Amino acid sequence: MAMIRATVLEAAHPAIGAALIENSTFVAHPWRRLRNTFLSMQRMVGADDEMREREAARLNRMHARLKGTGPGNRPYDAMDPSARAWVVAALFESSVTMFRLSGQPLEQSFMEELYAEFLAVLATMGDEPGYLPGTLPEFWRYFDKVVEEELENTEAMRVILYKLFDHLPAPPLLSGLPTLWATGRALAAPLVGVVAVASLPESFRRRAGLPEMPGAQTLMQGAYFAVGLTRFLPASWIDPEYLINLLALSPDSDDPRARTLAALHSRMRRAGALLRLITPFPAQPEPTAATPPSASPSASAHRKDTEEFFREVLDQTGNGSLDWPDLAAMARELSSRLDLDEPEETRLYQAFADWWRELQAALDTDGDGSISAEEYAAAAPSLAGPALIRVAEVLFDVTDKDGNQHIDADECRTLFRTAFRRDPAGAGGATYTRSAFVKEFLAFMSGRQRTTPFDPLLAEA
Structure with a gap:
């Protein structure tokens, strides 16, 4: 308070x-x-x-x-x-x-x-x-x-x-x-x-x-x-660090406490389903017109996915448009997670700044200095240009602390520590070569793939 x-x-x-x-x-x-x-x-x-x-x-x-x-x-x-x-x-x-x-x-x-x-x-x-x-x-x-x-x-x-x-x-x-x-x-x-x-x-x-x-x-x-x-109350119950970490814990994480949370979530979802089952559905209005041929289910789903990606990932400041402060917020979050020193942090910010200039040239069709959701949806493939590849390469370099051109499980944990959902010690571990990391980062940042660790990294609330 x-x-x-x-x-x-x-x-x-x-x-x-x-x-x-x-x-x-x-x-x-x-x-x-x-x-x-x-x-x-x-x-x-x-x-x-x-x-x-x-x-x-x-x-x-x-x-x-x-x-x-x-x-x-x-x-x-x-x-x-x-x-x-x-x-x-x-x-x-x-x-x-x-x-x-x-x-x-x-x-x-x-x-x-x-x-x-x-x-x-x-x-x-x-x-x-x-x-x-x-x-x-x-x-x-x-x-x-x-x-x-x-x-x-x-x-x-x-x-x-x-x-x-x-x-x-x-x-x-x-x-x-x-x-x-x-x-x-x-x-x-x-x-x-x-x-x-x-x-x-x-x-x-x-x-x-x-x-x-x-x-x-x-x-x-x-x-x-x-x-x-x-x-x-007992001190452990109201410890701020414990409470904040608990709020940040996802039920499907590899934290031991997550199993208890997952069981609790399951029971509450079943209770909610039972409540909906015994509650009468309100009367639904009859459709007044057929769905236009242009609004196919696949097109509608794609538009919804595009809007969701724009809102949850690109629009970091929540003002409804993509601007430089949004990309700067991404660089700031990544720099904080990796605890970068000045030279590495500056490299990452500069890579994001170059990407912003590339995005403006490709997507800002009305020249107002920002990119709307409509402008993004109309030219989304332009997101994966040379400047974004450079962002991925710089991010790989600053994550690869030992410089062996391979991100190991510990380095992965450093980057994805608040939302990492796989056990690095498991089968094969969670590791990346440079090419695999760049490929997965590009797929995420261009909105083509939302099932990677990058989603909770940059989209989580």
């Missing part, structure tokens, strides 16, 4: 909101984004100095690529130290608020110690001191000033509050139970939005014109207090 609140406050900052709406995958791939964010936070606050420095360097390289022009032609730059300071400020203030609302207010000395640790995160990132105040009393004045003078009702904030949770896809754990997930989401999504709005600073709620439902404050305080009671 603190993360949701902090994200809303971050998105209300004009520069951060513009960067999020233009470049982030939080709409189309929220669970992947949550997992990656949590991993990054673990690294940044861990005890390993080398790991912290390495993660800070990776984040700086990522932020350096996020710049552009947002609404009102206002430029944004993710390396802006004042915007980065606000991200840290929102996380710290939301953490303190979470403890206060859950009935565990922090002592002053503990807050000062916690604030010093948040300041250390900015220092590790290499930002100059001064963008966040040096003392806690000064911080509260700074926070109130930013809330009063800089935060706005941005598009990114509205998406988080009023769209994200209404359309939140199921995590891998519940991907086989769409009815159960849709029912729970329909009940919980409005409540999450109400609680998130009610927890924001009152002055900002008024200025941004955010509606507040009757009883919202009571609901919000009750929700935080109920979450606070989880501290009495």
Whole structure:
């Protein structure tokens, strides 16, 4: 709940909101984004100095690529130290608020110690001191000033509050139970939005014109207090890393816990089938016209597959079109999974940039700088050009850590670790030669084959 609140406050900052709406995958791939964010936070606050420095360097390289022009032609730059300071400020203030609302207010000395640790995160990132105040009393004045003078009702904030949770896809754990997930989401999504709005600073709620439902404050305080009671549960039950990994677990993975999940899914599907069997079907309207000859079943199925591939794989940011930020998001996800250093990461980004230029030349028929689903469907074979082959070759090189021109089972696990569904130690193992890897990658990225590990790698939510 603190993360949701902090994200809303971050998105209300004009520069951060513009960067999020233009470049982030939080709409189309929220669970992947949550997992990656949590991993990054673990690294940044861990005890390993080398790991912290390495993660800070990776984040700086990522932020350096996020710049552009947002609404009102206002430029944004993710390396802006004042915007980065606000991200840290929102996380710290939301953490303190979470403890206060859950009935565990922090002592002053503990807050000062916690604030010093948040300041250390900015220092590790290499930002100059001064963008966040040096003392806690000064911080509260700074926070109130930013809330009063800089935060706005941005598009990114509205998406988080009023769209994200209404359309939140199921995590891998519940991907086989769409009815159960849709029912729970329909009940919980409005409540999450109400609680998130009610927890924001009152002055900002008024200025941004955010509606507040009757009883919202009571609901919000009750929700935080109920979450606070989880501290009495066994620690292993509420460990964030365990919970996130559990949500990311697919029932058909090779994790031992997956067998229990698969059995549970099977029982729930049978119960759902029985319910549908004993429930009368609603009356169906009679067809009014014959299906046009042009809309053959095979053509309809192909169109549906094309639209699904465009939406789930190519449109990483979820804005309905294919743009450079979508391919940059793919490069970012692959670089993060493989934990690439600067030279290899730059090679991968450059390969994706070359592919984007090739796609624009081949598919952007109206010259608007982006590729629509219709433009993609009309010229999909052009996806598998020389530049995409280069992407596949670079990805093979950076995955093949030992340089033996063969991706072994361990290297495969590194690339596909959150969705890998085969046992590498099994018959023959899961390995690739260069030609086999390039062939399978091209088949996937051109939309011709959706049964490879690349599908959950880039399409998972």
